[in-house]
Amino acid sequence: MRPNVWTRTLVAVSAVVGLAAGGLATAGTSFAAQDVKPAAHSEVSILAVNNLGLNTERAKNWQCWLRDRGYNPGTIDGQLGSNSWMAAQRLLNARGHNAGDVDGVVGPNTIRALQRYLNTFGHIFGYHLEVDGVAGPETRSAFWKFNATGC
Secondary structure (H helix, E strand, O other): OOOOHHHHHHHHHHHHHHHHHHHHHHHHHHHHHHHHHHHHHHHHHHHHOOOOOOOHHHHHHHHHHHHHOOOOOOOOOOOOOHHHHHHHHHHHHHOOOOOOOOOOOOOHHHHHHHHHHHHOOHHHHOOOOOOOOOOOHHHHHHHHHHOOOOO
8 A cells, every 4th residue: 555645745744854953963063163173273364464454565565675675575475474574573673673583473572663663764754653562553554654655
């Protein structure tokens, strides 16, 4: 004997609901595992490039500025990564602005050194930055203006 249409439909619907419920349970576990991995990966990406508010064009200008003064920032690509910041730290240290360790990390010492460096151009650009090691709006604005021209 063949089962009637309603019995087959009920069995099919039950199977679909069961698969969906199992799939959702597995999906929840899968999503939970994925939530952890991108967070750790995105932190690395954020730290890998720090343009301090510069767009690609102005970041290239900064890289050219460093290169033209004898400090190799690596590829002139508008992405201020560790090579660009190590070049900047070397320049800043050589000019007596005390960026600290040449490690490519844009920390408070590097920011203070950059603020001191930008202040040396205050007579031209009108910068009078507080040397506090914080890349706040005034520092970012001065860095933006400083890199208006270049490559």
